[in-house]
Structure formats: C-alpha cells, structure tokens
Amino acid sequence: MTHAASLPATWSYRSRTVRLALWAGWLALVALFVWCWQIMTQTTIWAFVLDAPRQAADIGARMVPPKWGYLPELMLPLWDTLNIATLGTMGGVILAVPVALMAARNTTPSATILRPIALFIIVASRSINSLIWALLLVTIIGPGLLAGIIAIALRSIGFIGKLFYEAIEETDPTQIEAIEATGAGPVQVLTYGVVPQVMPTLWGISVFRWDINIRESTILGLVGAGGIGLKLNASMAVLAWDQVTVILLLILGTVIASEWVAAWVRRTII
Template identity: 70%
Template sequence: MAVRQTPSGQEWRRRTPRAALVMWLGWLAATALTVWCWYVMTETTIWAFVYDAPRQAADIGSRMVPPRLAYLPELWRPLWDTINIATLGTAAGVVIATPIAFLAARNTTPSPLLLRPIALFIIVASRSINSLIWALLLVSIVGPGLLAGVIAIALRSIGFVGKLLYEAIEETDAAQIEAIDATGASAPQLLAFGIWPQVAPAFWAIAVFRWDINIRESTVLGLVGAGGIGLQLQNSLNTLAWPQVTVILLLILATVLVSEWISAKVRAAII
C-alpha cells in the first residue's frame, strides 16, 4: 500500500485499510472462481489427446495439401445457393424487422405499454438464438434444403436489424419532425418526410452490413442440412477428402473477402 507524508505531516494512503481489504478479497474470489471454472472445463479432458494434438494437426495439414482444384467446378452451384440464402434471408429479415423497429422505438410506437414490449421481445428472442440453431430447428420442421436456410437467416436478421434500426429511429432530430407536424402533416407524411429521411442512410447501412454477416453465417448452415456450400464441406469431412476441404475453405475465404469489400464500398457510398 502506497504511504507518503503530506506537507502537513499526515500519512497519505492510496486506499483505506477497508478498501484495500475489499480489493484483495475481490482478487482472491476472482482467482478462486477462475481455478474452479478451469477445473470444471477440464474435468473430462483426455490430456493424452491434447498432447498429441500438434502431431494430429500437422498430419491433417499435410493431407490437405495440395488442394484438389479439379473439385472447384462442383462448388459453383453450392456457392451460388449460399449467396442466395444470405441475400433472400437478409431481404426477408429486413422487411419483417422494419415495422417491428418502428413499433419498438419510443418516438414512433403507437402503444408504449403493449406493442412496444411485444416488439422488443421479438427483437431479443431473434438475437438470442444463433442462426445455426434456427437452421437445426427448421430442418426438423420444413425438411432439409435451401428454404430452411433462408428462413433461419431471416429469423436471425430480424433481431439485429430491428435493434439497430429502432435505436436509429429514437436518435432522430425531434425539431425537424415537429416542424413538419406544425404544417398539419398527417402521420404517414411525418413518417415519409420527417423520420425516414433521417434514418434512411442508417437503414441501408444496416441492411448491407447484415448481408455481409449473413454471407459468413450461411456458409456453415449446410452442416445441419440447410443447403449451400456447407453441405459440400460436411460431405468432404465425412469422407476424409482433405484436399477438397482445402478448396472449400479457400473458396469460403474468398467469398467472405469479396462480400466484405462490397459491403465496405456500399456503406461508404451511403454514409
């Protein structure tokens, strides 16, 4: 504990004895919790496998090289399906999320006590479940295929788009809306000329950003039967076709990089 003499001759302490005791007890509790969590996580770990992991990784890596480029033509259709899953799912999610966002925003909801809590619940419920879990549920309901992937992406997108959009709506300039309202404008006119021009840039930026995220998420939906290039990846992993896995991973990486570039360009043009 830092102790210094003040000009008046009194001792200055950085912390009082009580504060120092509380701090050290907090550190002790955090250390104990960390040790306990580590014990729980590693209780069933087979350490022989962990020690052997570098050798296994090197062995699989050697099997993945060189990539089987002849397999590339078979991936164009699944890749196109993946892009369609992301695009259609994003479009559906944005369409559904937009009215929900207006119901959730404090300055546009027609019913703060009823409709706003319902809208907020939908947003939270959508964001709480990962798209892979949505796909797993939907494959059991509607069967395997692209439809399950599109719906899964849409359901996941509702919460993301709805939350960011309703926050943008709440941040609109009230003075501009009041000025239009003073002219005798109706509610649709207030929405069209007072609110929408202020949130339109954020709306398009959010939509493009979500599409970029969905491109990445849709690449793995095939692992649970929702179609796309993830299905080819699952098949290659099941058959231990490591050179094909390399080609698929490189193609996914290239697709994500292109989608990131497109998203950045569009957002820069909008904002």
C-alpha cells in the same frame, strides 16, 4: 505534547481495510477460476490434448496440395449460399422495419403494449444463433435452402431492428414538428419526416447485415440448411482434406469479395 505526536499521519492511497478487501477479492477470483477450470476439464483426456499438435500437423499435411479439380462442383453450392444470404437479408429487412417502428418511442402506436412486444421480438431474434434457427427449421420444414433462408431472416430481425429503431429515436424532432405544423397526419409525418432521415441508415445496416450473413450462411449446410456447408460437411465426413482446403479457400475468397461489395455500396449509395 511530544514531538512524535505533533507529526502528521502518513498518507496512504488505500486504507488497510481496503487493501485486505482487495486481496480477499483477488483470492476469491483465483479460487473461482480454479474451481471452474476443474469443472470444465474433469472429462478432458489429456493424452489427446498432448497429441493434438501431431494430429494437427498430420491433417495440415493432408490438406496440401488442394484438389483444384473439385472447384467446379462447388459453384452451385456457392450460388445457393449467396442466395441464402441475400434472400434471408431481404426477408429480415422486410420483417425488421415494422418491428423497429413499433419499438421506437417516437413512432410506436402503443408504448405499453406494442413496444414491449417489439423489443421482445428483437431480443429473442438476437439471442438465438442462426445455426440454431437452421437446426430448428430443418426439423420443422425439412432440409434445404428454404430452411437456411428463413433462419438467416429470423436472425437478422434482431440485428436490423435494434439498430434501426435506435436510429429512428435519434431523428431530428424539429423536422417532424415542422411537418406536423402543416396539419399532416401520422402517415404523412412518418413518410416525410422520419423516413428521409433514416433511409441512409437503413441501407447501411442492411448492407452490413448482408455481409455478416454471407459468413453465417456458409456453415448452415452443416445442419442440412443447404449451401456450401453441405459440401464441407460431406468432405470432412470422408476425410477428404484436400477438398476441405478448396472449400475453405473459396469461402475466404467469397467473404473478401463480400467485404469489397459492401464497402462499395456504402460509398456509392449511402
């Protein structure tokens, strides 16, 4: 046996086959990216893209200074927006609670029929954006605040229902078993064994969703569902950029205030 044959083989982190496979994978990923980029940009007018910085600077110059005299006209639409978010959240909570009880494994009356139906409702609600809900509802029941409230409620069912049914499934089973040992029925077990454990979670989820709905309700007016979005759409339509600035600043202030209110509620009530 020669000296070279007695030497141990050189260790490698990856074999040659694995390295070639990785290079082929990266090459395929780059090719896929280039192909997708070509599809997405085949109708792009690059002259407009190159001109975009100048257009943005022009619009920015027109937005300053803000037209503060327009602010009083925004108070009623802002109030409508807050009502859309609040009433929509309340409706979402009312509808989501029974859906969550049907979706949770430890509270559903039927794991084979009602639970799949409840899970489908949750997924369907979460899959459709509130703006799309509002667009559909404006077509069905006409423009106005009602369409916005229902759109927010339908969107909230999935968010609240999913988090709430997961909280129900995570309840302490020993407390429930202790109540069942007293001979309590399903309603009593739910009332005294499950509800006290999940109520703080429900409050937290509801406040969190209300905070999100404040943001979402500000744009529902773009499709005719009422609120401050109507004013934003009207101002943009007539190129009144100084009014747009006031609306955007008002929306920003409202969102900051809702963040503070939500944090305060979580600290004091939950």
